[in-house]
Amino acid sequence: QILLQSGTITFFEPVVHENDTLFFGGYFEGYGTFRFSPSAQMEKDQLNRFFATDSLNREFEKILLFFTPTVYKQLTNKNSKSEIQGDLKDLQDEADKLYREVRRDGAYLYSFELLRNLIYPFGKEYFLASVKPANTDELIYLYNPYLREEVQFRKRFWEPGQNFIETINSYSQYNVDETYININGRDKKQLDTKTYSIDAQIDNNGNLTCKTEVTFEVISGPTQFIEVNLLPSLALDSIIDNKKNNVRFIREKLDVSFKNWETSQVGLLLDKPYMFGDTLQLTFYYNGEIAQKGMGELFIFAGAKWYPRYGFRDRAIFNMTFKTDKDYTFTSCGNKLSERKEGEYLVTKWNVIPEASNVSFSLGYMKKYLFEEDGLPPIEIFFSKELHNEIATYLAQDLIAIGKDMEKQIHEDISNATKTFNHYFGEYTNPKISVSEILMPHSEAFPGFIHLGFSTWINTDHWGNDRLLRAHETAHQWWGVGVGYQTYHDQWLSEGFAEYSALMYLQVVLGNEMFLDKLRDSRNNIYSARKFLFGSGAESGPIALGYRTSSTETAGDYGLIIYKKGAYVLHMLRNMLIDLKTMNEDVFLSMMREFYGSFRGKEATTQDFRRIAEKYAGIDLGWFFDQWVYHNYLPECEFKYNIEQDPTSGLYTAKCKVVTKKVPEGFKMYIPLELQIDNTSKAYIRLLIETNDFYFELPNLPQKPKKLVLNPFESVLAKINQ
Incomplete structure (x- = not known):
């Protein structure tokens, strides 16, 4: 809402199209109020990360407006003082200053979009406001009916060496409730x-x-x-x-x-x-x-x-x-x-x-190494040994060793990861796999083709990071290249799935403890984001924010939330579906195969995946996706227990209590409990915790358990004090 309470609005010279005079903009000086409150809670939370409030109410003295003719009529009806007052050159200079800030946003062609809306009006009226509140940087509000996310709110960010326009809010007018079913809006x-x-x-x-x-x-x-x-x-x-x-x-x-x-x-x-x-x-x-x-x-x-x-x-x-x-x-x-x-x-x-x-x-002084193996497509590795021999001289000064036959080490991971994912998710469909070194820090996957960044060709580290990277990019042939994603809100279906697939590969080749160590590292990093010695920064955004999780207030969160937390969400589903008596995972793997088979060559949404997950879980999972994808709850649990023996029967009863903090009442978790019977045998039960103070008993135990462990497989993203 923009209130022009007192002052002067000066309209720009109109354009003429097919004999129609179209007023498209103006500049206001005086006293006004800018009010903004996003519709969905996820966007309210994002606004709060920047402004410490979920609704803005800012006074201003200057505002630049662009609009379509219907808005012009509203403005002229409500503002009788539309004549020019003061020096025209001064007004033009002030308007130009605000417009320069709008144009600083290199991600959008504002004048082009305005012209499109003037000539071909579509839906609700186009409207853009560049506001200069007192003592703060410029704010930009945009409603463009041609965008999938029609509502955009941005602010200027300035500090020494940096001056740019940053997106704070971006959402569809159709995303009006907390189910987030319409979070992707409508494809325009x-x-x-x-x-x-x-x-x-x-x-x-x-x-x-x-x-x-x-x-x-x-x-x-x-x-x-x-x-x-x-x-x-x-x-x-x-x-x-x-x-x-x-x-x-x-x-x-x-x-x-x-x-x-x-x-x-x-x-x-x-x-x-x-x-x-x-x-x-x-x-x-x-x-x-x-x-x-x-x-x-x-x-x-x-x-x-x-x-x-x-x-x-x-x-x-x-x-x-x-x-x-x-x-x-x-x-x-x-x-x-x-x-x-x-x-x-x-x-x-x-x-x-x-x-x-x-x-x-890819292009360079590389040699092609061809590997052929029964049951797999040919794998081509493009790599320059000569370049790495030259680099080895420099790295030796820092005691960094160059790995031997790196083309073979890369091939081993690509080949074994492909076999693993063929078994888990469904057959690889391209006629070959080409892998090329690129002399850049990043890696990227394309159909049947992988760019692997320079660092993973130096050696294979002992902590599994290089093998994880290679498997991650291979997994994109299933998730990202094979099954696409509809909008940035769904990008975790590519990056989070590829990351978890790589962890599953690591579990196969390096063992369960390495797999769990990587999950613990992710959990610790998620919980410690921007926690400093004397305080903390803005909390991380939810997975559904996609690339917007990384901002000037939440730097570095894209990889942490979309990759690591996205992988953790898939891990939690896997643990919900596993048979704790037999450790059989057929239900989870069948779910993944159906998702891959149903959406290969298509762009999937989070809701598409939810529907398939609910089919295999046999329950409504709205609460699960709401907690873990659309919100950023991070539960902290304290687990205590006491084991008592009945003097008459000799049987034991474990009296247990789980206190959960940092989440709303009704937060739900399916979480395994491990009973360590003795040094060689263990038993597992699955608890459903949906109250913040949860009491339960395990009666009639014939033997006193040596120890009870809550969440032994990192089955829920939670900090457990036990």
């Missing part, structure tokens, strides 16, 4: 990407020159304004449509030192509106840096951002031709169709079928 995309035809040349300095032809099917019309994404380091020369006409486009400059980079967002204005069922073909011509050269090698940073992408994880068929230096080894996603020498160049052709949401390649 207007195009379905069908095919890519890519003709790329990469020189030996890491510069790309590319022609990419993309074919779309229009699934919602009229469509004349579209946005695509492209790596900021790539300069877009031109775009040509079906009729060989130049397509007008807009792209903002980025403030990057020594670089002439632009925003990844590109707004396209087509020459006419396209309607449902039409085919749209666009050809993009672009060039620029996708890698940096050092030590004679290319440090490729492009990932899957080197070609124009529409929508979120749109799947398409790819046909690609690459022209590269003949002295380099080149490999890519998909099937290699041909290879030939052309002067100083190597020309290779590839296709990626079935549809994929992201593709990439």
